[in-house]
Amino acid sequence: MRIALIGFGVVGKSLVELLEQQQAVLRDRHGLAAKFVAVVDSKGAAVGEHGLSAGELLAAKAAHGTVAAIPGHGLKNADANRIIAESGAQVLVETSPSDLKKPDAAIGHLRSAMSHGLHAVTVNKAPLAVAMPALLELAAYNRVQLKFSGTVGAGTPVLAWAKRCAQGNRVRSLKAIINGTTNFILSNMTEKGLAFDEVLREAMRLGYAETDPSNDIDGIDTAMKLVILANHVMDRRATFSDVQVKGIRGLSSEAIESARARGNVVKLIGRVEGDRLSVAPEEIPQNAPMNVGGSLNAVTLDCEVGGEVTLVGRGAGGPETATAIVRDLIDVWRDGESKR
Numbered sequence: 001m002r003i004a005l006i007g008f009g010v011v012g013k014s015l016v017e018l019l020e021q022q023q024a025v026l027r028d029r030h031g032l033a034a035k036f037v038a039v040v041d042s043k044g045a046a047v048g049e050h051g052l053s054a055g056e057l058l059a060a061k062a063a064h065g066t067v068a069a070i071p072g073h074g075l076k077n078a079d080a081n082r083i084i085a086e087s088g089a090q091v092l093v094e095t096s097p098s099d100l101k102k103p104d105a106a107i108g109h110l111r112s113a114m115s116h117g118l119h120a121v122t123v124n125k126a127p128l129a130v131a132m133p134a135l136l137e138l139a140a141y142n143r144v145q146l147k148f149s150g151t152v153g154a155g156t157p158v159l160a161w162a163k164r165c166a167q168g169n170r171v172r173s174l175k176a177i178i179n180g181t182t183n184f185i186l187s188n189m190t191e192k193g194l195a196f197d198e199v200l201r202e203a204m205r206l207g208y209a210e211t212d213p214s215n216d217i218d219g220i221d222t223a224m225k226l227v228i229l230a231n232h233v234m235d236r237r238a239t240f241s242d243v244q245v246k247g248i249r250g251l252s253s254e255a256i257e258s259a260r261a262r263g264n265v266v267k268l269i270g271r272v273e274g275d276r277l278s279v280a281p282e283e284i285p286q287n288a289p290m291n292v293g294g295s296l297n298a299v300t301l302d303c304e305v306g307g308e309v310t311l312v313g314r315g316a317g318g319p320e321t322a323t324a325i326v327r328d329l330i331d332v333w334r335d336g337e338s339k340r
C-alpha cells in the first residue's frame with residue numbers, strides 16, 4: 001500500500017516508526033506491505049516511488065528540521081496538493097495541525113486526495129469539524145474511504161466502539177470527556193484544591209497544555225471531537241457552528257468546592273442530546289463511571305436498550321494516535337484496496 005503522509009510531527013513520526021516495527025505482523029496477518037511514497041512537512045517534502053526509508057526520514061527531520069533535506073528525494077517548498085495528485089499513492093494520511101481558524105489547507109489535502117481516487121485517513125479534526133458531511137459525500141461520490149479513528153480518543157477506539165453500540169440499538173444521547181488537558185486541570189483543581197491559573201501553568205510545564213491553551217480550555221477541541229462523534233455515531237449532519245461552546249477558562253475554586261459539597265465533581269462535558277450539541281463545564285456525581293482522573297477520556301452512550309455504557313481510555317499521545325491510523329489503514333486495505 002503506497003502512502004502519502006502530510007505532517008511529520010509527533011504523530012507522523014510515530015506512524016513511520018510504528019509501521020517499521022510492525023512490518024512483519026502487518027504482512028503476515030493482513031497481507032499488507034505499507035510504504036511511504038511521499039512525506040510532507042511545513043518546509044518541504046520527500047518523494048520516492050519505491051518507498052522512502054524510515055531511517056532517512058527520521059534522521060533528516062532530526063538533523064535538518066525537514067524531510068526535504070534527504071538527498072535525491074527532497075523538495076523544498078513543495079505543493080502538497082500536487083504531491084498528493086502525482087505521488088502514485090493509494091492512501092493519504094493527514095497529520096497536519098488541527099487549526100479551526102485555518103482549516104482550508106487540510107480540507108484541500110483531503111479533497112485533492114479523494115478526487116484523485118485516493119482513500120484518506122485523517123487525525124486532523126478541523127476539516128471534519130468544519131465540513132464532515134460534505135467530505136463524507138465526496139468520499140462516497142469518488143468511491144473511496146474516509147477514515148478518522150484517531151480524531152477522537154487517540155488510540156482508544158471510541159468511534160468504532162460507539163458506532164458498534166449504535167448497530168441494532170439506538171443511541172438516545174451521548175456525553176463525553178474528550179479533552180485530556182481540561183480533565184487534567186479540573187482533576188488537579190479538585191484533588192489538590194489548586195486555583196485554575198496555577199494548574200494551567202503546571203499543565204503547560206508538563207507538556208499537557210500547549211503554549212496557547214485556548215483550543216483546550218475554551219472547549220474548542222472538545223467541540224470539534226463532539227461534531228465527529230455526532231456525525232459518525234448518531235448520523236447528525238452537524239458542523240462546528242452547530243455546537244454551543246463554553247470552556248473552563250477562569251473556573252473558580254469555589255465552583256469546584258461547592259460541587260464537592262454536593263457529592264459532585266466538575267468536568268468539561270460534550271453532549272449530544274436531542275437536536276442540541278453543547279460543550280460546557282458540568283457537575284457529575286463523584287461515583288459516576290465518567291468521573292475519570294488525570295488526562296483520561298470517557299464517553300458514555302445512553303442506549304435505548306440496555307441504558308448507559310461507558311468507555312474509558314487515554315485520549316492523546318503520538319504512538320497511541322499512530323495505532324489508530326494503522327487500524328484505519330488495515331480497514332482501508334481489507335475493505336477494498338487489496339482487491340483493486
Ligand SMILES: NC(=O)c1ccc[n+]([C@@H]2O[C@H](COP(=O)([O-])OP(=O)(O)OC[C@H]3O[C@@H](n4cnc5c(N)ncnc54)[C@H](OP(=O)(O)O)[C@@H]3O)[C@@H](O)[C@H]2O)c1
Nearest residue numbers: 007008009010011041042095096097098123124316317321
Ligand atoms: N499528538 C496527539 O496526541 C494527537 C492525538 C490525536 C490527534 N492529533 C492530531 O494529529 C495532528 C498532528 O498532531 P501532532 O501532535 O503530530 O502535531 P505536530 O507535532 O505539531 O506536527 C504537525 C506536523 O504538520 C506539519 N505541517 C504544518 N503545517 C503543514 C502544512 N500546511 N502542510 C504540511 N505539513 C504541515 C508540521 O511541519 P513542521 O514539522 O515542519 O513544523 C509538522 O510536521 C493534529 O491535527 C492533532 O490535532 C494529535
